[in-house]
Amino acid sequence: MATFPHFGTDAIHAGQDCKQWKSKAVIPGIFLSTTYQQDVPGQPDLYEYTRGGNPTRTVLQSCVAALENAKHGLVAASGLAATSMVLQMLSAGDHIVSVNDVYGGTNRFFRKVLSKYNIECSLVDATNAENVEKAITDKTKVVWVESSTNPTLQCIDIQAVANTVHKHKDVILVVDNTFMTPYFLRPLDLGADVVLHSATKYLNGHTDVLMGVLCTNSDSIADKLTFYQYAVGAVPSPFDCYMVNRGLKTLHVRMRMHQENAMAVAKFLETSPHVVKVLYPGLPSHPTHEVAKRQCKGYSGMVSFVLKGDLSNVTKFSQSTKVFILAESLGGYESLIDVPSVMTHASVPAEEREQLGIKDTLVRLSVGLEECGDLVEDLRQALEAASSA
Structure with a gap:
């Protein structure tokens, strides 16, 4: 749980008390040992084997839990490893209801992996909680949404969805909070049961670590996730835990600047004659602006827009930038361009992409700190170049 009244203080100090180390080092150490001495056989002290626990990982887990105002925090080797930990709580024949505009890798996991175990998934427009209600069956165990969807940036009314979900026994609400981060939104406070992050993105913020995070206030869910963390073993290295812990120290500062730059970029794009539509929750023109305004502290650093023309114009645009880099992922200090239809969401069937508005001319920007x-x-000069393609 949060230990200080303000976010930035928790980011710097939660889980970091230097008195817990005999050295009193101000910066937590990197503990690389894979095993730990036992004084009595079968009676380990704090740690036994690094897959089950590690001091560096404990520091990070304590900090991320505080930032999400959670009782429990766990980390995994990637965002999809964290996704896998949650979904390993399911059994054959169970059912998932997911927001339709979900990250392509999550969509692929639902369709290509879980389907092998007779676990079905219904994709719905979760911006209307009634659609979630209609999709829930007696086999449903998980409702999966994103705080800001990828890539059209729809903001889900988490409290409304949570109220719907919790009418049904044994159904949990999982919220992927990667885009918003706990700085702008804490889904557990709105009724979510589990919060997930790809810590590869904003939490680390430096494009040099692959990791996932899970947070919950439920002791029973935490016990299950801890078991799967240990039993399956998709845990991050101590060095990566150290790196993300370091990244968290500037999360509040970085997110303010990401948002400031993203807002300026979104407003500029709205004025461009080369742009059909801009999708940014901070703009009144966004269809879920009022939801974002009500439940979020801010709007984060992701901006999507539809470019005039076709894929050739998008290709020219992405090859003409000098600051923005054409690359997958997001949330680092550098600005990136993604073309979802052929990059991050290429695995989503074409007919689904069409229905979701993920056209070849949809461009997703991760606006950095430049x-x-x-x-x-x-962007201005690249849009000019693209118009002549």
Whole structure:
């Protein structure tokens, strides 16, 4: 749970008390040992084997739990490893209801992996909680949404969905909070049962670590997740835990700048004659702006837009930028361009992409921490170049 009244103080100090180490080192150490001495056979002290626990990992888990105002925090080797830990709580014949505009890797996991175990998934427009209600059956065990969907940035009314979910016994609500981060939104406070992050993105913030995070206030869910963390073994290295713990120290500062730059970029794009539509929750033109305004502290750093023309124009645009880099992923200090239809969401069937508005001309920007004027100018000249493709 949160230990200080303000987010930035928790980010820097939660789980970091240097008095817990005899050295009193201000910065937590990296404990690389894979095993730990036992004084009595079969009676380990705090740790036994690094898959089951590690001091560096404990520090990180304590910190992320505090940031999400959670009782329990766990980390995994990737965001999809964290996804797998949650879904390993299911049994053959169970059912999932998921927001339709979900990350392509999650969509692929539902369709290509869980389907092998007779676990079905219904994809619905979760911006309307009634759609979730209609999709829930007596076999449903998990409702899966994103705090801001990938890539059309729809903001789900988490409290409304939670109220719907909790009418049904044994159904849990999982919220992927990767895009918003706990700085802008804490889904557990709105009724979610589990919060997930790809810590590869904003939590680490430096594009150099692969990791996933899970947080919950439920002791029973935490016990199950801890078991799967140990039994399946998709745990991150101590060094990666150290890196993400370090990244968290500047999360609040970075997210303020990501949002400031993203807002400027979104407003500029709305004025461009080369742009059909801009999708940014902070703009009044976004269909879920009022939801975002009500439940979020801010709007984060992701901006999507539809470019005039076709894939050739998008290709020219992405090859003409000098600051923005054409690459997958997001949430680092550098600005990135993604073309979801052929990159992050290429595994989603074409007919589904069409229904969701993930056209070849949809561009997703992860707006970084560069100087705002340089970002806007870079987009301006690239849009000009794209218009002549």
